[in-house]
Amino acid sequence: MNMGRKLELINPANSEKFRELPYHTWEDAETLLIKARMAKREWKHSTLEQRIELVQGAMDYFQENIETISRDITLQMGKPIRQSRNEVKGMIHRAEVCCDLAEAALMDIVLPEAEGLQRFIKRVPLGVILNIAAWNYPLLIAVNVVVPAVLAGNAVAIKHSSLTPLCGKAFEDAFKFAGAPDGLVTSLIMDHQTTEQVIQSGLIHHLAFTGSVTGGRRVKASVGSQFIETGLELGGKDPAYIREDANLKTVIPGVMDGVFYNAGQSCCAVERIYVHESLFNEFVDGAMSFMNKLVIGDPMDKSTDMGPLAQNSGIDTVIAQLEDAEKKGAEITFHSGVMPKGKKFIQPAILTNVNHDMAVMMDETFGPIVGIMAVKSDDQAIKLMNDSPFGLTASVWTKDTEKAIEIGNQIETGTFFQNRCDVLDPALPWVGVKDSGKGCTLSALGLQQLTRPKSFNLKID
Numbered sequence: 050m051n052m053g054r055k056l057e058l059i060n061p062a063n064s065e066k067f068r069e070l071p072y073h074t075w076e077d078a079e080t081l082l083i084k085a086r087m088a089k090r091e092w093k094h095s096t097l098e099q100r101i102e103l104v105q106g107a108m109d110y111f112q113e114n115i116e117t118i119s120r121d122i123t124l125q126m127g128k129p130i131r132q133s134r135n136e137v138k139g140m141i142h143r144a145e146v147c148c149d150l151a152e153a154a155l156m157d158i159v160l161p162e163a164e165g166l167q168r169f170i171k172r173v174p175l176g177v178i179l180n181i182a183a184w185n186y187p188l189l190i191a192v193n194v195v196v197p198a199v200l201a202g203n204a205v206a207i208k209h210s211s212l213t214p215l216c217g218k219a220f221e222d223a224f225k226f227a228g229a230p231d232g233l234v235t236s237l238i239m240d241h242q243t244t245e246q247v248i249q250s251g252l253i254h255h256l257a258f259t260g261s262v263t264g265g266r267r268v269k270a271s272v273g274s275q276f277i278e279t280g281l282e283l284g285g286k287d288p289a290y291i292r293e294d295a296n297l298k299t300v301i302p303g304v305m306d307g308v309f310y311n312a313g314q315s316c317c318a319v320e321r322i323y324v325h326e327s328l329f330n331e332f333v334d335g336a337m338s339f340m341n342k343l344v345i346g347d348p349m350d351k352s353t354d355m356g357p358l359a360q361n362s363g364i365d366t367v368i369a370q371l372e373d374a375e376k377k378g379a380e381i382t383f384h385s386g387v388m389p390k391g392k393k394f395i396q397p398a399i400l401t402n403v404n405h406d407m408a409v410m411m412d413e414t415f416g417p418i419v420g421i422m423a424v425k426s427d428d429q430a431i432k433l434m435n436d437s438p439f440g441l442t443a444s445v446w447t448k449d450t451e452k453a454i455e456i457g458n459q460i461e462t463g464t465f466f467q468n469r470c471d472v473l474d475p476a477l478p479w480v481g482v483k484d485s486g487k488g489c490t491l492s493a494l495g496l497q498q499l500t501r502p503k504s505f506n507l508k509i510d
Contacts, residue, residue, distance in 0.1 A: 056211060056238055061127040061357040061393040062348055070214055073238050075246045082206060082252040084232035085177045089204035091230050093174050097155065100200050101148045106227025107234075108141045111188075111219070118188075120349075121215045126184050126359040127393065128311055129348045140188040144196045146475040147496065151200045154493035155500065167507040172500035174202030175278075176254030179247065181208045181268065183259040184359055185314045185415075187216035190282075193479065193490040194257040194499075195220055195234060201499040206253070208237045208244055210260075212359055245271045253277065255499060259316070261413075262484050280488030280498065282481060284413040285441035286320045288434040289470055290456070291332055292427070292447040293325035299468075300446045301335040307444075307471035309343060309397060312355050313417040314363065317442040317464070317471050321410050322421045323430045329423040333401060336421065337382055340397050346389045357393035358416060364395055367416035370409040371398065374420070379403045405436055413439065427456060435461050440482035444470040463489075 055069040073081070092100075111118060119133035128136070160168040178198040182191040191207060198205045209217030217236035224234035239247065248256060248271040258268045259282040272279055289304050291297075307319035324332045348356030358364050375381060384397040395416060403410055403420035410420045424430045434443055444466035445453045457465035463480035466472075473479055473491070480489035489495050 054240075056214060058125060058212075058215070060124050061359050062391055064392065067124055068215075070238055072240060073243065075243050078237055078239060078243055078247050079250065079252065081232065081235050081237065082177060082247065082250065085204040085206055085235055086252065088230040088232040089174065089176055089202075092199075092204060092233055093202040095202065097151060097200070100202070101151065103224065103227050103229055104144055104148055104196055104199060107220075107223035107229075108144050110223035110226040111137055111141055114219075118216075118219050121219070122187060122213070123348045123356070125213045125215060126187065127348050127356040129350075129353040129356050131351055131353075132311060136186060136188050140192045143189065143192050143473075143475040143491070147196045147200060147491070150476065150493050151496060154496040155201060165509055167505070167509055169505050171503045171505065172201070172497060173503045175499055175501055176203060177252060178203050178205045178255045178257060178499060179208065179253040180205055181244070181256070181258040181260065182210060182213075182217065183316075184210035184212040185311065185316065187213035188219070189473075190259050190316075191216065191220060193495070194280075197490065197496045198499050199224070199229075199234065201496055203255075203499055204233050204235075206235045206237050206247075208239055208247070211240075214238050248272060249275070251275070256280070257488075257490070258282070265486065278488070278498070280490065281486040282316065282441075282479070282490070283484060283486040284439055285316055285318070285481070285485055286411065286413050286437050286439040287317050287442045287444075287462075287470070288437070289319045289322045289444045289446065290424075290430040290434060291322070291324040291328060292430075292445065292449070292452070293327050294448045295325075295328065295446040296448065297328060297331060297335055301332065301339055303468070304444075304446065304470060305336050305339040308419045309340065309355060309417050310471060312358055312395075313397075313419075314359060314415050315471055317473070318415070319444070319470050320414050320419060322419060323424045323433055324421060325430075326423040326425055329421075333399070333421055336399055340399060341385045343384060343386070343397060345384065345386065345394065345397070355397070355417065357391055358395055359393070361393070363416055364393060366412075366414060367395055367418055370407075370412065370414055371400075371418065374400055374403060374407045374409045377404075377407050379407060379409070379420070405433065411437065427452070431456060431459050435459075438484045441485040442466060442470065444468075 397417035453467040478489040
């Protein structure tokens with residue numbers, strides 16, 4: 050471990066440093082990756098029952114340490130403590146679903162009998178998986194790769210965001226607690242240069258990255274001509290469409306929670322809303338009422354709904370989008386309550402009289418503001434929803450499921466929702482299209498992506 054350069058952890062609620070962690074050098078990382086490869090050689094011979102038992106033991110660690118881990122999340126990135134506890138619980142549930150899916154997803158594929166031949170396909174582990182995880186849901190994002198990788202027989206090296214390295218360490222500690230082979234799950238604390246060296250080292254066999262589009266392109270460039278698969282979950286500008294038959298009593302809290310939960314710092318947050326013109330005024334009034342009831346303040350207070358943004362660049366983006374929209378004629382209504390002190394707290398806002406010439410309707414925001422537009426028809430809503438470089442999730446709010454499916458078939462997105470949003474079902478694949486990424490995690494398909502097929506073609510004498 051490099052005892053020279055240190056990573057400083059800053060509490061975004063008060064801008065105070067609360068911990069320092071030493072960076073791994075390239076030599077440190079190389080040693081740990083070699084250890085991970087050795088652990089994988091042992092682990093690939095384990096049974097699925099042993100793998101499930103290990104994952105369950107790791108989840109027991111998270112459950113037993115839920116208060117400490119939740120507090121660490123909140124200190125690192127400002128998420129309200131209630132939401133941090135929910136994240137730990139949600140991560141445990143996600144791991145349980147992956148365990149339930151594993152047997153069917155990873156079983157051998159046996160081909161029909163042929164004269165004198167026995168033929169089947171095994172799913173074998175890839176090797177060492179490098180998981181570059183994001184800060185906004187530091188457990189839920191990492192678990193999407195860590196648990197499926199372990200269940201499939203791989204080793205995992207977690208390079209967590211520089212904002213949330215304690216969460217990578219929590220996974221390492223949890224699997225050690227559960228009795229994992231030394232090096233099976235490893236946390237790496239690295240700067241960009243060392244991370245690129247790791248990617249180009251030949252010591253990893255699959256790369257899973259969650260982050261910005263710019264970061265995804267940089268990762269792809271680092272991979273270069275190497276023959277390793279790369280899964281990318283990148284940006285989003287997820288739309289919600291409220292049809293004329295929608296029940297606003299349930300729609301407004303559902304949609305607006307999708308806007309403001311985690312201060313809008315969600316990969317699949319609702320970032321633009323299209324409302325049938327017959328419901329527009331009523332919806333906007335209800336949305337503003339929802340916003341004004343939000344409690345903004347100390348994220349360690351259990352009554353807080355919204356804490357600070359995690360980083361200054363996020364604040365800069367929100368301010369720039371608000372200024373651009375106002376210049377171009379948008380009407381902005383801010384949260385009416387008193388804002389707490391602290392430079393990373395930002396006032397939530399709802400924008401009307403918006404259009405697609407404004408950055409707030411086209412570029413990822415990742416903050417607690419949203420534009421709302423009136424539309425005359427399904428066709429207009431579909432056109433606007435698809436008018437985006439992103440395609441992670443989209444939602445339609447309607448009583449007509451047949452119509453929802455018809456609309457969903459026309460939307461360019463990885464996940465389509467009816468009457469819900471900003472949620473992830475671990476039994477379904479998590480996948481983006483366009484600039485939202487490539488590959489998938491979770492579901493049986495996500496487990497299979499962390500294996501390769503191996504054919505057995507046996508002539509029986």
